[in-house]
Amino acid sequence: xxxxxxxxxxxxxxxxxxxxxxxxxxxxxxxxxxxxxxxxxxxxxxxxxxxxxxxxxxxxxxxxxxxxxxxxxxxxxxxxxxxxxxxxxxxxxxxxxxxxxxxxxxxxxxxxxxxxxxxxxxxxxxxxxxxxxxxxxxxxxxxxxxxxxxxxxxxxxxxxxxxxxxxxxxxxxxxxxxxxxxxxxxxxxxxxxxxxxxxxxxxxxxxxxxxxxxxxxxxxxxxxxxxxxxxxxxxxxxxxxxxxxxxxxxxxxxxxx
Amino acid sequence: xxxxxxxxxxxxxxxxxxxxxxxxxxxxxxxxxxxxxxxxxxxxxxxxxxxxxxxxxxxxxxxxxxxxxxxxxxxxxxxxxxxxxxxxxxxxxxxxxxxxxxxxxxxxxxxxxxxxxxxxxxxxxxxxxxxxxxxxxxxxxxxxxxxxxxxxxxxxxxxxxxxxxxxxxxxxxxxxxxxxxxxxxxxxxxxxxxxxxxxxxxxxxxxxxxxxxxxxxxxxxxxxxxxxxxxxxxxxxxxxxxxxxxxxxxxxxxxxx
Numbered sequence: 230x231x232x233x234x235x236x237x238x239x240x241x242x243x244x245x246x247x248x249x250x251x252x253x254x255x256x257x258x259x260x261x262x263x264x265x266x267x268x269x270x271x272x273x274x275x276x277x278x279x280x281x282x283x284x285x286x287x288x289x290x291x292x293x294x295x296x297x298x299x300x301x302x303x304x305x306x307x308x309x310x311x312x313x314x315x316x317x318x319x320x321x322x323x324x325x326x327x328x329x330x331x332x333x334x335x336x337x338x339x340x341x342x343x344x345x346x347x348x349x350x351x352x353x354x355x356x357x358x359x360x361x362x363x364x365x366x367x368x369x370x371x372x373x374x375x376x377x378x379x380x381x382x383x384x385x386x387x388x389x390x391x392x393x394x395x396x397x398x399x400x401x402x403x404x405x406x407x408x409x410x411x412x413x414x415x416x417x418x419x420x421x422x423x424x425x426x427x428x429x430x431x432x433x434x435x436x437x438x439x440x441x442x443x444x445x446x447x448x449x450x451x452x453x454x455x456x457x458x459x460x461x462x463x464x465x466x467x468x469x470x471x472x473x474x475x476x477x478x479x480x481x482x483x484x485x486x
Numbered sequence: 487x488x489x490x491x492x493x494x495x496x497x498x499x500x501x502x503x504x505x506x507x508x509x510x511x512x513x514x515x516x517x518x519x520x521x522x523x524x525x526x527x528x529x530x531x532x533x534x535x536x537x538x539x540x541x542x543x544x545x546x547x548x549x550x551x552x553x554x555x556x557x558x559x560x561x562x563x564x565x566x567x568x569x570x571x572x573x574x575x576x577x578x579x580x581x582x583x584x585x586x587x588x589x590x591x592x593x594x595x596x597x598x599x600x601x602x603x604x605x606x607x608x609x610x611x612x613x614x615x616x617x618x619x620x621x622x623x624x625x626x627x628x629x630x631x632x633x634x635x636x637x638x639x640x641x642x643x644x645x646x647x648x649x650x651x652x653x654x655x656x657x658x659x660x661x662x663x664x665x666x667x668x669x670x671x672x673x674x675x676x677x678x679x680x681x682x683x684x685x686x687x688x689x690x691x692x693x694x695x696x697x698x699x700x701x702x703x704x705x706x707x708x709x710x711x712x713x714x715x716x717x718x719x720x721x722x723x724x725x726x727x728x729x730x731x732x733x734x735x736x737x738x739x740x741x742x743x
Contacts, residue, residue: 235712235715237735238741240733241732242617243743245617245741245743250735252709252711252712252715253711255689255711255714256712256713271691271713360497360499360502363497364499380709381708381709382708402687402689430639432528433512433528451638452509452510452637452639453509454509454639454659455509455513456513457512458492470494471638475499476496476497478494478496478497478507479496479497480507484495484497486497
């Protein structure tokens with residue numbers, strides 16, 4: 230259930246009219262590994278297994294789909310329990326690092342990017358993209374965002390192949406959750422993609438998730454932050470911002486016409 | 487320092503042009519109480535003391551400005567240390583609740599809103615507002631968001647009095663941080679305001695911060711989530727969404743023309 234009806238009063242300069250409206254659903258999801266509570270996130274219900282898998286993968290807690298024995302709801306539609314395969318140890322230091330990097334990244338003497346290098350392997354080389362492929366993406370993202378069109382309240386994340394064909398699209402009230410759902414959906418099939426597009430801005434954490442997901446190009450409808458650009462340039466992610474209205478800006482990497 | 491210059495390539499359907507651009511700065515801030523690390527948040531530097539005070543206040547860790555002895559940077563521009571006055575005990579259970587409610591709210595058997603009631607006192611009654619006051623707010627917020635205009639990358643939060651006069655405006659790469667900075671700036675002066683306006687969407691956590699800050703009206707440029715509306719109706723917050731272009735929707739509370 231990703232949307233619910235509600236009643237509103239629509240106010241203009243001259244009128245005030247009762248009406249119906251549709252809201253994007255926001256509910257908490259607790260993600261457990263076995264008996265251990267790993268995280269609680271405010272999310273839009275749906276694709277919960279993709280969200281749990283993508284979250285654990287992009288935060289560095291699990292590395293391969295083969296690490297996962299099962300993912301299921303556990304006593305509540307708002308609790309997901311991930312079971313790891315026999316022999317897959319849950320590295321407690323990775324969990325610590327996870328909590329550290331989720332709330333932020335390394336500080337206290339280290340610069341952020343130095344601390345991050347511990348967690349994220351650089352991409353092997355910058356991925357060049359063709360402008361003609363990028364120009365196609367915004368309309369594909371918009372067309373796919375069905376719940377956003379009805380509620381105005383959901384972030385979208387879409388993964389495309391190198392030719393700009395849509396591979397996977399997910400929506401959520403949370404920016405990070407939409408990305409985790411899209412990456413997690415492919416991760417569960419042992420796949421990845423070439424381009425990640427997000428409906429909002431590109432922050433440090435979105436750049437980090439793209440790199441951990443081994444996706445070479447991040448395209449954002451909104452602006453990137455300073456740290457997003459620094460990290461993309463350091464770790465060979467091609468980073469595009471303001472991707473809309475038949476134009477975009479290249480902040481890291483190379484694009485050909 | 488809220489913005490930094492960078493170089494970009496601007497790509498259109500027919501051209502590709504090197505140019506300069508300006509990025510919103512994103513850096514980690516560690517918030518400590520004494521020697522204890524309370525949280526790390528990705529924020530735009532500036533107004534760090536407002537951010538620390540607003541965060542601790544809206545998360546329920548401190549209750550009155552008189553609880554605070556001093557707030558200062560501590561060994562790094564990215565670490566802020568808050569000292570509490572003698573006799574002000576740091577309630578460990580509040581901190582636990584803080585971490586719980588930051589990552590989310592109560593689950594596991596309780597519904598979210600039931601769990602929240604433990605943390606947040608309802609507002610005494612719904613605050614009615616005049617439509618003529620609300621219609622003025624979007625242009626005041628836009629005019630005040632200087633860094634957003636240059637970077638496209640900052641969320642804004644503004645607090646107004648009941649007549650719609652701007653009391654305080656803050657910007658940040660993080661939605662929650664902008665709200666914490668604005669509420670924190672007034673909290674440090676022992677003041678509050680009548681209307682909180684945010685440049686983005688209204689989530690559960692923004693609604694919670696408004697209520698803890700005893701602000702009766704939350705106006706969002708974007709959409710509210712289902713949980714934001716539920717919480718606002720339960721706890722007497724007047725909640726307005728899509729406040730732009732001379733119109734808005736009333737999701738909770740009463741508005742007169």
